[in-house]
Amino acid sequence: MNAAGAGLDRNAVLAGGAIVVALAALTSAIVVNAEVNAGLLVAAVVAAAPLVYSVFARWERLLTALLLVILFIPIKRYRLPGNLPFDLEAYRVIAALVIVVWIAALLIDPRVRLQRSILDRRIGVLIIAVLASEVANLGSVSSLSSYVIKSVTFLLSYVLIFYVITCVARTSRIIDVLVKTLVGGGSIVAFFAIVERRTQFNIFDHLHSVMPALTFAGGDSTERGGHFRAIGSAQHPIALSAVMVVILPLAYYLIASSRKRIWWVAGALLLMGNLATASRTGIVMLLVAGLVLLMLRGTDLRRFWPLLLPGLIAIHIALPGALGSVRAGFFPKGGLIAQQRGNQFDIRNQNSRLSRIGPSMHQVEQRPLFGLGYGTRITGIGEKFTNAEVLDDQWLGSLLETGLAGIIAWVALIWTAIRRFAREGRIDTSPRGTLLVAITASIAAYAVGMFTYDAFSFIQVTFVFWILLALGSARLRANDDDSPSAGTAEPAELC
Numbered sequence: 001m002n003a004a005g006a007g008l009d010r011n012a013v014l015a016g017g018a019i020v021v022a023l024a025a026l027t028s029a030i031v032v033n034a035e036v037n038a039g040l041l042v043a044a045v046v047a048a049a050p051l052v053y054s055v056f057a058r059w060e061r062l063l064t065a066l067l068l069v070i071l072f073i074p075i076k077r078y079r080l081p082g083n084l085p086f087d088l089e090a091y092r093v094i095a096a097l098v099i100v101v102w103i104a105a106l107l108i109d110p111r112v113r114l115q116r117s118i119l120d121r122r123i124g125v126l127i128i129a130v131l132a133s134e135v136a137n138l139g140s141v142s143s144l145s146s147y148v149i150k151s152v153t154f155l156l157s158y159v160l161i162f163y164v165i166t167c168v169a170r171t172s173r174i175i176d177v178l179v180k181t182l183v184g185g186g187s188i189v190a191f192f193a194i195v196e197r198r199t200q201f202n203i204f205d206h207l208h209s210v211m212p213a214l215t216f217a218g219g220d221s222t223e224r225g226g227h228f229r230a231i232g233s234a235q236h237p238i239a240l241s242a243v244m245v246v247i248l249p250l251a252y253y254l255i256a257s258s259r260k261r262i263w264w265v266a267g268a269l270l271l272m273g274n275l276a277t278a279s280r281t282g283i284v285m286l287l288v289a290g291l292v293l294l295m296l297r298g299t300d301l302r303r304f305w306p307l308l309l310p311g312l313i314a315i316h317i318a319l320p321g322a323l324g325s326v327r328a329g330f331f332p333k334g335g336l337i338a339q340q341r342g343n344q345f346d347i348r349n350q351n352s353r354l355s356r357i358g359p360s361m362h363q364v365e366q367r368p369l370f371g372l373g374y375g376t377r378i379t380g381i382g383e384k385f386t387n388a389e390v391l392d393d394q395w396l397g398s399l400l401e402t403g404l405a406g407i408i409a410w411v412a413l414i415w416t417a418i419r420r421f422a423r424e425g426r427i428d429t430s431p432r433g434t435l436l437v438a439i440t441a442s443i444a445a446y447a448v449g450m451f452t453y454d455a456f457s458f459i460q461v462t463f464v465f466w467i468l469l470a471l472g473s474a475r476l477r478a479n480d481d482d483s484p485s486a487g488t489a490e491p492a493e494l495c
Contacts, residue, residue, distance in 0.1 A: 059168040060177040069094045071185040074233045075459045078214040102164045117166045117473035126409040130374045133402040137373035151375025158466040165470035186247040187266035190273025193230035197276040204233040230276040239458035241282025244274040249438035257431040281452040285445040292441040371403035394450035421472045439472040
C-alpha cells in the first residue's frame with residue numbers, strides 16, 4: 001500500500017459479491033445479537049481482506065484503527081456475540097483483519113515485502129524456547145490444551161503485528177502517525193481516568209450504550225489509602241498505570257520534535273493518568289523511564305525542571321489525595337518490606353509478593369531448563385482449571401513456565417532492543433534519535449515493571465510494548481532518514 005493506493009482489479013470485482021455476502025451476514029448477526037460461528041467469522045475476515053486492502057490506501061489508517069481499538073475498548077470487559085471457543089472481542093477481530101490483509105498484500109502486491117529487523121533472531125529464539133517448554137511438558141500441556149493454545153496464539157499475534165509494522169512502516173511519516181495515535185489516544189484515556197478518579201464514573205464501562213454490538217461483561221474497582229483507583233480502559237489500575245508510562249516518553253519525543261503545545265498537554269495528562277491509578281508499579285516504571293531519558297538526553301531535559309513545582313500544584317488540584325496515596329503506597333504502616341513479606345489475606349486469598357518467591361523457586365528447581373510449559377499456569381479468578389497463585393512478578397512467572405531457556409530468550413530480546421535503540425539514539429541528535437531514546441525509556445520501564453505485576457496477563461500494555469519494539473526497529477531503517485548514522489542500518493529486504 002502507498003499513498004496513492006491500489007485500484008480494484010477484475011479479480012477483486014468478481015470477489016466483491018462474496019465479500020458483501022459474508023460481511024453482511026456477519027454484520028446482521030451482530031446487529032440482531034445472534035450467534036456468530038467460527039466458519040462465518042473466518043469467511044468474513046478472509047473475504048474482507050482484498051476489499052480492506054483496496055479501501056485503506058494507506059497502511060497507517062488500518063494500523064491506527066487497531067491502536068485505537070486497543071486503547072479505547074476495554075479488553076475482557078466487552079465482547080461481540082458469537083459461538084466460539086473464546087470470547088470474540090473487538091481487538092481480536094481487528095488484529096486478525098490487519099494480519100490477513102498484510103498476508104494478502106505480501107502475496108499480491110510486489111511493493112509490500114518482508115523486512116529485516118534487529119530483533120529477528122531474538123524473536124526466533126523466544127518462539128523456540130516457548131515451543132520447547134511445551135514439548136518438554138506434553139502431559140500437562142495436553143490436559144490444559146485450550147489454555148496453552150490461547151497463550152501461544154497471543155504470543156504469535158504479538159509477533160505478527162510486530163512484523164506487520166516493521167514491514168509497512170517504511171517512512172518517518174507513517175511512524176509518526178502511529179506515535180501520535182498512541183500519545184493522542186493515550187492522553188484521552190488518561191483524561192477520563194482523571195475524571196474517574198474524581199467522580200468514580202468510568203466512561204469506558206458505558207461504550208455499549210453507543211456501540212450496541214458490544215456486550216458489557218462487567219468491571220472492577222479498587223481503592224488504596226481510602227482513595228478510588230482509576231482503571232480506565234485497562235484490565236486493572238496497575239495495567240492502566242503501566243500503559244500510561246510506556247506511552248509517556250513518546251510525548252517527550254513529540255514535544256522535542258514539534259514543540260507544539262498540544263503534546264505538552266498530552267504529556268501532562270499521561271502523567272496524571274498514571275497517578276490516578278495510585279499504583280506503585282506505575283511510579284517505579286516512571287522513575288525508570290525518567291532515569292533513561294536523563295542518561296541519554298539529560299541536557300534537553302533541563303527545560304522541564306522549572307515545571308516541577310507548577311506540575312505538583314496542578315496534580316494536587318486535579319487529583320486531590322493522589323500524591324498522598326503514592327506516599328502511603330510506598331511507606332505503609334509497618335514498612336513496605338514487611339507488608340510484602342507477610343502472609344496477608346487479600347481478595348484472592350493468596351500470600352503477598354515476597355512470600356511467594358521461596359515456593360516458586362522450589363518449583364523452578366524441579367524443572368529448571370524449560371519450566372512447566374508456557375501457558376500452563378492458570379491464575380485467573382473464576383477459571384475452571386485454576387492451578388496457581390498470581391505472583392505479581394512476570395519474570396518469576398516466566399521462569400516457572402519456560403525455565404531458564406525462556407528467561408534468557410526474553411532478556412536477550414529486551415536487552416538487544418534497549419542496547420541498539422539507546423546506542424543509536426545517543427549518537428543521533430535528530431528527531432529519529434530522540435524517538436529511539438523515547439522508545440528505549442518505554443521498553444526499559446516495561447521490563448522493570450515486569451518484576452511487580454503479571455505483565456503478560458494484561459493484553460493492552462503488552463500489545464503496546466510489542467508495537468514499540470516494532471516502531472523502534474522500523475525507525476532504525478526508515479528509508480527517508482537523513483541522520484548521520486542512517487547509512488549504517490542493516491539491509492532492509494528479507495525476501
